Amino acid sequence: MSELKERLIQELSDSVVEMDEEKTEELSKKYVENGFDAFEGITEGLADGMNRAGVLYEEGEYFIPELLVCSDAMYLGLDILKPHLKYADSDSKFKAVVGVVEGDTHDIGKNLFKIMLETQGFEVYDLGRDVPPVEFVKKAKEINADVVGLSTLMTTTMDNMKVVIDLLKEEGMREKTIVMVGGGPISQSFADKIGADGYAPEASKSARIAKELVTKLKN
């Protein structure tokens, strides 16, 4: 790896962690102009920065506002690098459907989960907020999803997570689909009770678990 490329990748990662949007944009342009590999710029630079931000969140150094601004910076960079991606290994890419369950319109957690899944190499279909259970199942079927991620912030809408799982069963899709649940009121025991595959209190951990579970399922 050239010295300049190595330095730029490091700086991309740093500028995301440091919430510096302008610098991330500037560095991403410079990276592309030099003709460096976009995939490495994303995974080892931008996504690495977001991962580090996630760790800082888990350690209580960063909070939601910091994470959101980090992700803004990361997306600015992604927009610049993405058009230069060579999709050689896109066939083997894991696919995920994510959304906030019906009745809830808070989507910070879902958005973070989505970003973290992307950094783990997932192709993510985001259904947005207030999503009826049947929509999750429809989309999962359509794209042959490996993961369905359900998020909520309110105790009042948790029940809809179980409805999605039951629908997946009815459609005979439960065995090949990993269901991840998350959000403020969700706990491991709740995830166990409704029969979800995975849960983690934080989006970054959750995405890592999702990848592990899919990899295990496929082998």
Add this chain to the structure above:
Amino acid sequence: MDYPDKMTPVERATAKAKGEPIDRIACNPNIGNGMARIAGYKISQFNTDPEALADAIIKTYRRFGSDGARVFTDLFLISEAMGAKINMPYDNTADLEEPAINDMSEFDKLKVVNPYTDGRIPVHLRALEIVRDEIASEVGVTASVVGPFTNAFFLIGVEKMTKMLLKDPESVHKLCEISLQSCIALTDAVLEKGTGVTVSEPLSSCTVVSPKHFREFSAPYLKRLIDHIKARTGKLVIHICGKTDPIWEDLVDMGVDVLSIDDIADLENCAETVGDRMVIAGNVDPSGVLYAGSREDVRKATLKCIKQGIKAKKGYMIMSGCSLPVEVPVENIDAMMDAAREAGWPITGEKLDYLLSIDKYKD
């Protein structure tokens, strides 16, 4: 009443304050819109019908004998009255659909609420009167006021406000100031009815913002609201969701009398570190235990909370960590109240250890 309490919640609280014997430790399961299930209403009725809202609160209190009756349906009472659009499902809890303004250029659209005319506030105030007249002689009646910082998020949108904390602090202060004025207007209308106020300030949680941001943006306004309330009633109950340990001392300094903490927070640590200066309430897990657990799970979790909570020298009240899910099993709420009765009074460590060592329910 078909439960064996010998005192009403008011008698219990009064005796406790005087250091006299009581029949059992105080317990408030914090039933939110689940009251609709208990009293046979649809949740949307609470948006327009004060009689229905009051009746559900009264019936719920009578069903369980809980130590507290609160007029509360959702967090959006003030933001709606200030222009936010609220999604109100037929039989589920209301939620923010669109904030009151899209960006700060529209700031002038925001007006301090008139609690007697705006949004659903008149419905809540009327319900408060009915509840007060019917049961305030038996149980402490409060209305819920959302904290100024949390309410400010709903004025401009949660994600936008979150980023503004880092990018546009001046505007955050402007939003919090007008938000506070509305909180005070509602508080005054509530206090005029002669009842208490409980403050919910969930977005001040350290699960969301850093203690630094809490001190910079939330605390100054919350302190002014607390001063305002305490100057009139002398007592302040606050609930903050999520992680709160880094700001417990701040809340003590602000004069909070009763702090209700989420199940994520460490009750024992809270009772030991700040329980000599605040009454601590909490923190039976609302989803994992009360919603998803068995009656025995609820009983044990409640007894464990008592064991941790009674280390608070100023006092402890059993509460769920947050408002209960609507579909929480009624028998689990009974199991929580009954655990308080089982613990009785006085409570000793040996007694709790014994109760914890046996199973009461066979399901």
